[in-house]
Amino acid sequence: MYDYLIVGAGLYGAVFAHEAKKNGKTCLVIDKRKHLGGNIYCENIEGINVHKYGAHIFHTNDKNIWDYVNSFVPFNRYTNSPLANYKGQLYNLPFNMNTFYQLWQVKTPQEALTIIEKQTSKYKEKEPTNLEEQALGLVGEDIYTKLIKGYTEKQWGRKATDLPAFIIKRLPLRFTFDNNYFNDTYQGIPIGGYNRLINGLLADITCRTNVDFFEQKEELQKLAHKTVFTGKIDSYFDYKFGQLEYRSLRFEHEILDIPNYQGNAVVNYTEASIPYTRILEHKHFEFGKQPKTVITKEYPLEAGIKNEPYYPVNDAPNTQRYNKYKELAKNEKNVIFGGRLAEYKYYDMHQVIGSALAKTRKIFSP
Ligand code: GDU
The missing domain is CATH 3.40.50.720 (NAD(P)-binding Rossmann-like Domain)
Structure with missing residues (x-):
């Protein structure tokens, strides 16, 4: 026993x-x-x-x-610094000075802050009740439209207005040129x-x-x-x-006969019309030098009883x-x-x- x-x-x-x-x-x-x-x-x-x-x-x-x-x-010493691809343009994540430069060509934190304050002020008046309100109040319309809305709605299969606000608080917002996806000391x-x-x-x-x-x-x-x-x-x-209810993912793995496909472990596709949310290139998690590469496309879908449950x-x-x-x-x-x-x-x-x-x-x- x-x-x-x-x-x-x-x-x-x-x-x-x-x-x-x-x-x-x-x-x-x-x-x-x-x-x-x-x-x-x-x-x-x-x-x-x-x-x-x-x-x-x-x-x-x-x-x-x-x-x-x-x-x-x-x-x-891997540090996660995913990129976002929106309509063929690349942006750094999480939202930081590199992203603001790519979006608005601003070079200083003060310039970035001015734009973000202008875009967020009207959403800040009341406590956010859903993800959309939370995001608009935090980063404003440009970032919401290009980097959040499409990704979030396909990831969750629900309108951003029907999702809890806390999900988006997972992502840092910073006014330094720092592409580290996490604020944690150890990674x-x-x-x-x-x-x-x-x-x-x-x-x-x-x-x-x-x-x-x-x-x-x-x-x-x-x-x-x-x-x-x-x-x-x-x-x-x-x-x-x-x-x-859970969201699930379908993974499409491919072996490619090239050493380097996207130059980064994670690239998010943030527009709604692309059916996958991101492409992983696994070797970059471990600085791999193998002759071939393996990539994975993540397609979100509802879990139901049949598919693997991933995200509550x-x-x-x-x-x-x-x-x-x-x-x-x-x-x-x-x-x-x-x-x-x-x-x-x-x-x-x-x-x-x-x-x-x-x-x-x-x-x-x-
Ligand atoms: N989000 C966007 N746009 C993005 C990325 C995220 O709007 O480009 C929103 C989505 O609503 C998403 C939420 O932020 O649901 C949270 O995003 P996360 O990246 O934290 O979501 P995941 O849980 O899928 O992330 C997982 C791990 C992370 C990290 C990441 C890979 O939980 O720790 O490993 O994959 O970059």
Whole structure:
């Protein structure tokens, strides 16, 4: 009999298992996919670590979390600085002095600020109630039209006026020539790829892939005292209150017989008429010098029951529905719910790790 059955071998499950083992507990980790690692899993193609489930760039302000991940694998100095392609023109992201120069040819922060203040003042009068209002009040019409509206509406499949404001607050706005997408102190990609992180976390822990929890729920749960569930919380409760909505992505991977396709790891396509949101060129995450290159186009679509759930749609109706499931989860004996899917939260990797570490600290500290 194991102490824990861990459903899902993504970051939450792997960190939980690792910490449980450190505290003398035994774990059985299962995953319905044929590999471990959840969405951070990489596949080696042409010597390149291909992020099979979209771009994963690690960033955090928390030194403990940074040291934690680096204790399994050293991280490189990669700094995310995506470009945006709008109607054939390139702009730097996040919104910074380079972007303002490309948009308006302004050369000083004061000039940029003057334009942005002029474009935002009328939207600043009231508290934003949705993403569009938030964006217009933050960066104004030009940036909203060229770099936000089209990208956001195709990414989410919803009007920007129907989306929560917080999504756009993820992106920094700065008046320096700094293309770093994140404000965090620590950032990078594991040297040799994310699988090294997962393999480190799950070393000497019993793992079984290709196992669907729901096909043999009772038998599996009998194998352990407690369950850690990291899948979709609505699926755990058989969609009793209806489905929680997620956005999904379809990935189109291509191997190209050239060494360098776009000169950057991430290029966003911000106009509505191009069906994909971005193109990744994986070798650039690790400064790869391989003779060929692998690129991935990300096409957003609704998840429904069939497609992989990636982004929780945290709008009001979904949040209400989630709260009902959360109530049920509280009363579910001997089951812990954690991670992006079980908590229905737009977590980044460092936040998932933080959440799993907080949970295990609470359980295992004397
Ligand atoms: N957004 C735009 N235009 C852009 C980029 C983003 O409007 O060019 C808006 C969209 O509404 C988007 C939101 O900002 O939904 C948040 O954007 P993120 O880049 O944070 O969205 P993702 O979660 O898809 O980003 C993921 C990771 C990031 C980083 C990024 C790659 O969560 O940490 O790795 O991919 O650049």
